[in-house]
Structures are given as structure tokens and as C-alpha cells.
Amino acid sequence: MDKIRASILTPSRSSKLERRGKWLSLLCLGSICIVVIAIFGFITYRGLATFTTDHVSLSKFLTGTDWNPSVSKSGAPLVGALPMIAGSFLITILATALAIPFAIGTALMMTDVTPKTGTRILQPVLELLVGIPSVVYGFVGLTVVVPAMRNIFGGSGFGILSGTFVLFVMVLPTITSMTVDALTSVPKSFRYASLALGATRWQTIYKVVLRSATPGILTAIVFGMARAFGEALAVQMVVGNATLMPYSLVAPASTLTSVLTTGIGNTVMGTAQNDALWSLALILLIMSLTFNLAIHLIANRGSLKR
Amino acid sequence: MTTGNCYILKFDSKQEIALETKQLKIFYDEYEAISAADLQIPRFKITALIGASGSGKSTFLRSLNRMNDGIASVQGQIWYRDLDLNSREIDVYAMRRQIGMVFQRPNPFPKSIYENITFALERHGITDKKELDERVETALRQAALWDEVKDKLNKSALALSGGQAQRLCIARAIALKPDILLLDEPASALDPISTAQLEETLINLKQQYTIVIVTHNLPQAARISDYTAHFSQGVVVEFNGTTETFTQPKIALTNEYVSGDFG
Amino acid sequence: MNAKKIDKFATGILYTIAGIVVLILIMLLGFIILRGVPQLSWSFLTSPSNAFSAGGGIGIQLFNSLYLLILTMLISLPIALGASIYLNEYAKPGMITNTVRTMIEILSSLPSVVVGLFGFLLFVVQFKLSFSIVSGALALTVFNLPLLTRSIEEALKAISNDQRNGGLALGISKWETVTKIILPAAVPSIVSGLILSAGRVFGEAAALIYTAGQSAPALNFGNWNPFDIDSPLNPMRPAETLAVHIWKINSEGIMPDAAAVSAGSAAVLIIVVLLFNLSARWLGRTLYRHLTAS
Numbered sequence: 120m121d122k123i124r125a126s127i128l129t130p131s132r133s134s135k136l137e138r139r140g141k142w143l144s145l146l147c148l149g150s151i152c153i154v155v156i157a158i159f160g161f162i163t164y165r166g167l168a169t170f171t172t173d174h175v176s177l178s179k180f181l182t183g184t185d186w187n188p189s190v191s192k193s194g195a196p197l198v199g200a201l202p203m204i205a206g207s208f209l210i211t212i213l214a215t216a217l218a219i220p221f222a223i224g225t226a227l228m229m230t231d232v233t234p235k236t237g238t239r240i241l242q243p244v245l246e247l248l249v250g251i252p253s254v255v256y257g258f259v260g261l262t263v264v265v266p267a268m269r270n271i272f273g274g275s276g277f278g279i280l281s282g283t284f285v286l287f288v289m290v291l292p293t294i295t296s297m298t299v300d301a302l303t304s305v306p307k308s309f310r311y312a313s314l315a316l317g318a319t320r321w322q323t324i325y326k327v328v329l330r331s332a333t334p335g336i337l338t339a340i341v342f343g344m345a346r347a348f349g350e351a352l353a354v355q356m357v358v359g360n361a362t363l364m365p366y367s368l369v370a371p372a373s374t375l376t377s378v379l380t381t382g383i384g385n386t387v388m389g390t391a392q393n394d395a396l397w398s399l400a401l402i403l404l405i406m407s408l409t410f411n412l413a414i415h416l417i418a419n420r421g422s423l424k425r
Numbered sequence: 426m427t428t429g430n431c432y433i434l435k436f437d438s439k440q441e442i443a444l445e446t447k448q449l450k451i452f453y454d455e456y457e458a459i460s461a462a463d464l465q466i467p468r469f470k471i472t473a474l475i476g477a478s479g480s481g482k483s484t485f486l487r488s489l490n491r492m493n494d495g496i497a498s499v500q501g502q503i504w505y506r507d508l509d510l511n512s513r514e515i516d517v518y519a520m521r522r523q524i525g526m527v528f529q530r531p532n533p534f535p536k537s538i539y540e541n542i543t544f545a546l547e548r549h550g551i552t553d554k555k556e557l558d559e560r561v562e563t564a565l566r567q568a569a570l571w572d573e574v575k576d577k578l579n580k581s582a583l584a585l586s587g588g589q590a591q592r593l594c595i596a597r598a599i600a601l602k603p604d605i606l607l608l609d610e611p612a613s614a615l616d617p618i619s620t621a622q623l624e625e626t627l628i629n630l631k632q633q634y635t636i637v638i639v640t641h642n643l644p645q646a647a648r649i650s651d652y653t654a655h656f657s658q659g660v661v662v663e664f665n666g667t668t669e670t671f672t673q674p675k676i677a678l679t680n681e682y683v684s685g686d687f688g
Numbered sequence: 689m690n691a692k693k694i695d696k697f698a699t700g701i702l703y704t705i706a707g708i709v710v711l712i713l714i715m716l717l718g719f720i721i722l723r724g725v726p727q728l729s730w731s732f733l734t735s736p737s738n739a740f741s742a743g744g745g746i747g748i749q750l751f752n753s754l755y756l757l758i759l760t761m762l763i764s765l766p767i768a769l770g771a772s773i774y775l776n777e778y779a780k781p782g783m784i785t786n787t788v789r790t791m792i793e794i795l796s797s798l799p800s801v802v803v804g805l806f807g808f809l810l811f812v813v814q815f816k817l818s819f820s821i822v823s824g825a826l827a828l829t830v831f832n833l834p835l836l837t838r839s840i841e842e843a844l845k846a847i848s849n850d851q852r853n854g855g856l857a858l859g860i861s862k863w864e865t866v867t868k869i870i871l872p873a874a875v876p877s878i879v880s881g882l883i884l885s886a887g888r889v890f891g892e893a894a895a896l897i898y899t900a901g902q903s904a905p906a907l908n909f910g911n912w913n914p915f916d917i918d919s920p921l922n923p924m925r926p927a928e929t930l931a932v933h934i935w936k937i938n939s940e941g942i943m944p945d946a947a948a949v950s951a952g953s954a955a956v957l958i959i960v961v962l963l964f965n966l967s968a969r970w971l972g973r974t975l976y977r978h979l980t981a982s
């Protein structure tokens with residue numbers, strides 16, 4: 120009798136579409152999550168083979184300084200990963216440390232010193248620097264930085280220092296643009312209050328702006344470190360790829376990523392040499408997680424304070 | 426506050442009632458924004474909801490066509506054509522076709538004026554070009570917008586003025602030929618001239634539609650509405666004919682509110 | 689007095705720092721352009737490469753890069769759209785949503801070499817797709833998804849809730865409101881995000897060396913049947929891209945004119961990325977104007 124009443128009681132085309140659409144989009148999201156889980160599953164599974172199948176002890180792996188997976192010693196392959204671990208950390212810390220003053224300085228120019236012109240010039244500069252592919256950085260490093268190091272310090276020119284310079288330029292835009300975000304989130308009123316009290320611009324920057332932006336800047340730095348730690352090709356092209364302890368900054372060395380990129384193609388799946396490489400990949404993965412965790416911790420700390 | 430402090434008009438015949446809430450309670454998490462509202466919305470009349478800011482008018486209005494789903498939790502019943510709109514077997518999309526809503530800020534879609542109206546029609550299965558043209562014209566005429574836009578139906582609706590955009594939103598809603606039209610402060614973003622046009626539109630529409638309108642503008646409520654409900658702190662304290670409510674309120678709170686006496 | 693001097697000094701330092709940063713970019717670009725652009729010629733851009741002798745081009749690599757880019761975008765765009773729609777429109781705040789967001793964040797911060805290694809394990813070894821365009825496109829999809837999802841989500845978030853309410857109040861499903869009203873309104877910023885991510889994908893190499901492979905077999909550009917082995921469209925052939933090519937010839941060091949070819953390739957990469965950047969802005973702005981124009 121009541122057509123309207125009946126229409127309200129029968130499932131409409133819209134409600135069917137709604138259900139289908141919701142499922143479809145959930146499926147997409149789910150597939151991304153599955154990929155993440157699969158990455159961790161696969162690499163963990165492969166990475167643990169060194170310890171389970173090849174009977175290398177974890178402490179030997181992390182502290183050993185001899186990397187020669189094709190040679191066996193007392194039943195287990197010689198896979199001391201310390202040279203690469205040390206190389207990765209060294210290069211990351213040096214590059215980030217070098218980048219921090221430049222990043223903060225550049226960011227301050229864009230937020231406090233000359234916001235208008237600073238941003239107009241520096242914003243595109245940063246975007247371009249981010250946009251340059253890492254192989255191009257590697258190529259420039261190889262043709263400019265490495266010869267320069269050779270001329271100054273002698274030797275081959277390959278090594279941690281060359282890698283540091285290349286990575287410095289690569290992480291600079293990341294840290295800078297995130298620092299800019301941190302600085303702009305400091306309320307304008309803080310600055311006015313400080314200036315009104317007679318503080319100079321630098322005092323305001325140093326005592327007020329940088330202080331209150333510290334958690335954000337720290338996050339930016341950790342982000343930069345994460346990027347540096349995971350960068351593969353640009354570093355691999357200039358670091359020299361010698362799996363030796365990096366006793367000198369200007370002697371060939373290696374990082375986790377550089378050994379991985381050169382090694383995976385030259386070993387056979389399932390062999391001890393190959394397993395050892397997957398263990399390096401696992402370290403990379405764990406470090407990437409650690410950086411993530413650090414960022415979360417800093418963010419939580421920062422929000423607790425407020 | 427007890428029921429003794431409230432006056433709620435009831436209608437004699439079911440024929441007169443378009444929508445009825447029974448013990449409608451609405452919660453935002455723990456916070457009770459509407460407590461036990463029993464209200465009968467009369468058919469083919471304009472009912473105004475008035476009350477101080479934060480008294481729960483929008484909350485009440487939005488739950489009448491379940492726009493609060495997923496935002497607030499709604500208890501109690503809303504009776505429409507012998508159906509409880511809050512029950513599970515209701516198809517919200519079909520229901521909203523019958524109970525449309527227009528918002529405070531005009532929100533035309535970033536499409537042409539014509540498409541703004543046909544978009545929902547097509548979704549509801551009306552695809553015949555002739556019928557679409559017809560409905561567009563009728564709706565725009567009813568919304569008193571036709572003369573202003575008939576030559577630019579294919580232009581973007583975003584280029585309309587605020588008042589025109591709001592009337593387009595009304596046209597968009599009535600093109601679906603709904604039963605009930607819910608409006609939440611539809612004129613608050615408009616200038617006096619647009620407001621007057623909008624009021625005229627609403628008065629003309631009430632022959633065919635049941636209209637519920639939230640407004641802060643008391644003269645407006647007095648001008649256009651037949652019945653008025655006064656909300657105070659989540660409670661409907663008075664519901665009566667508009668003339669009665671404004672000239673001889675039964676409840677002291679309403680008296681204070683309509684006479685602007687907040688002492 | 690003293691504070692003033694310090695202020696002047698600090699300001700000077702800041703100007704110097706910013707100047708150095710600008711200088712670094714100018715030198716970088718200058719170097720690549722000065723070295724690379726003279727290499728560019730029609731034959732360099734179209735002829736195949738020579739591994740052992742000088743005078744080779746980058747034609748196949750350039751084609752591979754573009755082909756991979758298109759495939760990657762074709763796969764990742766629908767997934768990212770779906771995922772971001774769910775995240776922005778349906779997901780209720782809570783533990784699960786937070787976990788999912790964290791997972792996406794983790795994926796976006798994974799080193800691309802790890803993504804490449806995963807692609808190698810799953811697509812190349814497990815799915816037996818060997819070093820191929822498909823493997824590469826899938827790895828690049830994994831690489832691209834988190835950032836693309838996030839940028840589309842931002843674009844959706846920027847569209848006012850008034851529009852959603854408008855659609856819902858007319859009895860339109862949320863799905864159609866989102867796909868037919870919100871999404872079109874977000875197109876300008878989605879397109880910008882898409883093009884920027886295309887730039888990133890175009891220059892990526894680490895995720896590809898063990899998925900799309902490091903060899904560029906000769907192609908017959910007269911044969912467009914995707915099932916033929918020498919067809920450029922064959923998705924099962926190994927495909928060294930431009931970025932991988934730069935890496936390869938520099939680390940192998942057998943190509944006699946490696947430096948010149950790299951410089952030319954680097955210039956092409958940079959120019960393409962620059963074009964992407966500029967067109968992202970231009971297209972975003974134009975689309976926006978188009979959308980809001982009367």
C-alpha cells in the first residue's frame with residue numbers, strides 16, 4: 120500500500136554499493152598491510168638461517184671483524200659483520216652530524232631570518248635536492264668527491280669520508296624541511312613575547328624558538344639518520360666496498376647496504392654466503408624499525424610535555 | 426528537570442503527524458546531548474527549533490535522518506510511516522531520500538548547476554533525460570532560483586553567490602521529492618535579501634513538504650513557522666503553536682528566551 | 689651591545705650557511721648539466737647501449753624506465769586510492785587503525801634496497817617471475833604505495849566535510865559520495881602527488897637491480913605483441929632502467945665512455961624529474977582552476 124514505506128524496507132542500490140565499496144577499499148588497505156608483514160616475514164626467515172642452519176653464533180656475527188663467508192672455520196662460515204655495521208653507523212653519524220648545522224641554519228633562514236625571500240629561494244632548492252635520484256648523487260660522488268679525496272688524502276679516494284659527503288647532501292633536504300615544520304609550529308606569540316622583552320633575534324631563536332622546537336628537530340634528525348642508514352647505491356659507489364674495519368676515514372670500507380647490493384647477485388640462494396647477506400638485510404630492517412620507534416618515542420615525549 | 430516544567434503539544438490525529446520521536450536520547454560518548462525527547466512533527470507545516478547555542482538543536486535534527494550515525498549514539502524511537510527509523514531493517518539511503526537535509530553552510534558540489542541536481546537523482550535510478558530536465562526545472566522554480574540560473578545550468582555551481590548556492594542546495598534536496606525537509610540554520614550565512622528570498626521559498630514549499638528548521642533568528646521563526654519547539658540544555662521544554670510560544674509561553678525558560686531576557 | 693654583536697654574527701653565519709646550500713645545488717646541477725647535456729643527441733637517446741665499446745646510447749633503458757613507471761602507476765594508483773579512501777573515510781579511530789597507520793609509516797621508511805631484496809625473494813624467486821618488468825613493477829609498487837597512499841589521504845582530508853554531508857543527506861551512499869564527489873574535488877592535489885611520486889619512481893634504482901634486472905636485451909621496436917620475446921611491451925623480459933644503467937656502468941667500469949654515458953643519463957634523469965616537478969605544480973594549479981572556474 121505504502122510505496123515509500125516499502126522502499127525504505129528494501130535494501131537499496133546504494134546500500135549494496137556501500138558494502139561493496141567498503142570491502143573493496145578495505146581489501147586495498149589490507150594488501151598493503153600484508154606486504155609489510157610479508158617483508159618482515161621473508162627477511163626475518165632468510166636472515167635467521169645464518170644462525171639456525173649455518174650455526175654462526177649471534178655474538179660472533181655482531182662482533183666478528185672477519186667477513187669471508189666462503190671460508191669456514193670450526194664448522195661455521197667466517198661472517199663477522201662488524202666492519203659493515205661500523206661502516207654504516209660511522210657514515211650515518213658523520214653525515215647527519217655534518218648536516219645538522221646546515222639544516223637548522225637553512226631552516227631558520229626560512230622561518231625567522233628572511234621568511235619571504237628565504238622560502239622563495241630555499242624551498243625550490245630543497246625540493247630539487249630531494250628530487251635528484253640517488254644514483255646521480257653516487258655518480259657525482261664518484262666523479263667529483265672521490266677524486267678530490269684522492270688529491271687531498273692520497274690513496275684511492277674511496278672510503279667513509281667520500282660517503283659522508285655524498286650522504287650529507289642527500290639527507291640535508293630531509294632534515295631541513297622537517298626542521299622547518301618544527302620551527303613553524305612554534306607559535307608566533309612566543310617570538311613576539313621574547314622580542315618584546317628586548318631579546319635580540321638570535322637570543323629569541325636560540326632561547327625560545329629552538330628550545331620549543333627541540334622534539335621536532337630531533338625527529339627530523341632521526342629521519343635523516345634513517346635515510347642515511349638505508350641509502351644503498353650512492354654510498355656503494357663511493358665507499359670502496361672493502362669489507363674491512365674502517366680504521367681510516369679515507370680508506371676503502373663498506374656498509375651493510377653496499378655489501379648487500381654487490382653481494383646478492385654473486386651468491387647462490389641457500390648457501391652460507393647468501394644466508395649471511397640476508398642476515399645483513401635483517402639488521403637493516405631492525406635498524407629501520409628502531410629509527411621508527413625512536414621517532415614515535417620523541418613524538419610522545421614532545422606531546423606529553425605540552 | 427521534571428516533565429512538570431515542560432509543555433509539549435500533542436496532536437489528536439495520526440494523519441497530522443509526519444514524524445514522531447519517542448524517548449529519543451542522544452549521547453556523544455558519555456555526554457547526554459538530548460535527554461528523552463518526545464516530539465510530534467506536524468505534516469505540511471513548518472516547525473522551528475529554537476534554543477540557546479549548544480542546547481542540542483542540531484544534534485536532534487541530524488538524528489532525524491540518521492546523519493548522526495557513527496558520530497553519536499542514539500537511543501529511543503523515531504516513528505515515520507509506522508517504521509522506527511533507528512531499527513536495523515531500515516535502509517538509510519532510501520530513508521534519506523524521503524527525509525532530506527540542508528545545512529548551515531551552502532555546500533554545492535564542485536559540478537555544474539545542472540549536475541548538482543541530477544547527481545542524486547541518477548543515483549536513485551532516475552536516468553531519463555526528459556524527466557531529469559523536468560525535475561531540474563521544477564526544483565529550481567520551487568527554490569526560486571530558476572530565473573537567475575536558467576541560462577547557465579552548465580556553469581559551475583561554485584560560482585553562485587551564497588544565497589543562490591543555498592537555494593541550489595534546497596533545490597537539490599526537493600528534486601528528490603522528499604516527504605520531509607530538515608534545515609539547520611539555512612539562512613545564517615546569508616545577507617538579509619537572500620534570507621528574505623529563502624524564507625519566501627520555504628513558505629511556498631510547505632504546501633508539499635513537511636519542514637523542520639533550526640534557527641537562531643527568532644523573528645524568522647515567528648515569520649515562517651507554524652509550530653515552535655524550544656530546546657534548553659538537551660531538553661524540549663516547550664512545543665506549541667508558534668504564535669502561542671512567542672506571545673504566551675507556558676514555561677518560564679521559554680519566556681526568558683523569546684523575550685531576550687537572559688538575566 | 690654584546691648581544692647585538694652576537695646577533696649580527698649569528699645572522700651572518702645563517703646567511704653563509706644558506707648560501708652554501710644554494711651553492712651546493714648550483715654546483716650539482718651545473719656539473720650534471722655541463723657534463724651531461726653535451727652528450728645528449730637524438731642517437732644517444734634512441735640507440736641501444738654498448739657494453740664494451742664507446743658510442744652507445746640509452747634508448748632501451750629510457751624506454752624501460754618509462755614502461756616500468758607506467759606499469760607501476762597502473763598497479764599502485766588503484767590500490768593507493770582504495771587504501772586511502774578506507775583510511776580517511778571509513779576507518780574508525782582506535783588501536784587497529786593506529787597499527788595500520790604505523791605499518792604504512794614503517795613501509796614508507798624502509799630502505800629501498802630492502803624493498804628490492806623483498807621483491808627479489810617474493811616475485812623473482814618465489815613467484816618465479818625471474819628478473820623482469822613485472823617483478824620490477826611490483827617492487828616499485830611496494831616502494832611507491834605508502835607515500836602515494838599518504839598523499840592521496842591528505843588530498844581527501846583537505847576536502848570539506850560539508851561535501852560529504854551534502855552527498856549523504858541526499859541518500860547517496862558514502863562510497864559514491866567519496867568516489868564521485870570527494871575524489872574529483874581532490875583530483876588537483878592527487879595529480880600533484882602522483883606526479884611527484886612518479887619522479888621518485890623514475891629515479892629509483894636500488895629496488896630494481898634485483899627485480900627488473902641489470903640487463904637490457906635488444907628490442908624490436910617494430911613488434912608490439914607483448915608475448916614476443918623481443919617486443920618492447922613483453923613484461924617478462926629483464927629490463928635495466930636508466931637509473932640502474934648509471935649505477936651498473938659505474939660499478940662495473942668496463943664501458944670505455946662510462947663517464948660520458950653516465951653524465952648524459954644523469955642529465956636525462958634530472959631533466960625528467962625536473963619536468964615532473966614543474967608539471968606537478970602546473971597541472972595541479974590548472975586542474976584546480978578548471979574545477980572551480982565558472
Ligand SMILES: Nc1ncnc2c1ncn2[C@@H]1O[C@H](COP(=O)(O)OP(=O)(O)OP(=O)(O)O)[C@@H](O)[C@H]1O
Pocket residue numbers: 453458476477478479480481482483484485496641
Ligand atoms: N560531534 C560532537 N561530539 C561531541 N559533542 C558534540 C558534538 N556535536 C555537538 N556536541 C555537543 O552537543 C551539544 C549540543 O550541540 P548541538 O550542535 O546540537 O547544539 P545546537 O543547539 O545546534 O547549537 P548551535 O545553535 O550553536 O548550533 C553541545 O554541548 C555540543 O558541545
Ligand SMILES: [Mg+2]
Pocket residue numbers: 482483484609
Ligand atoms: Mg547547531
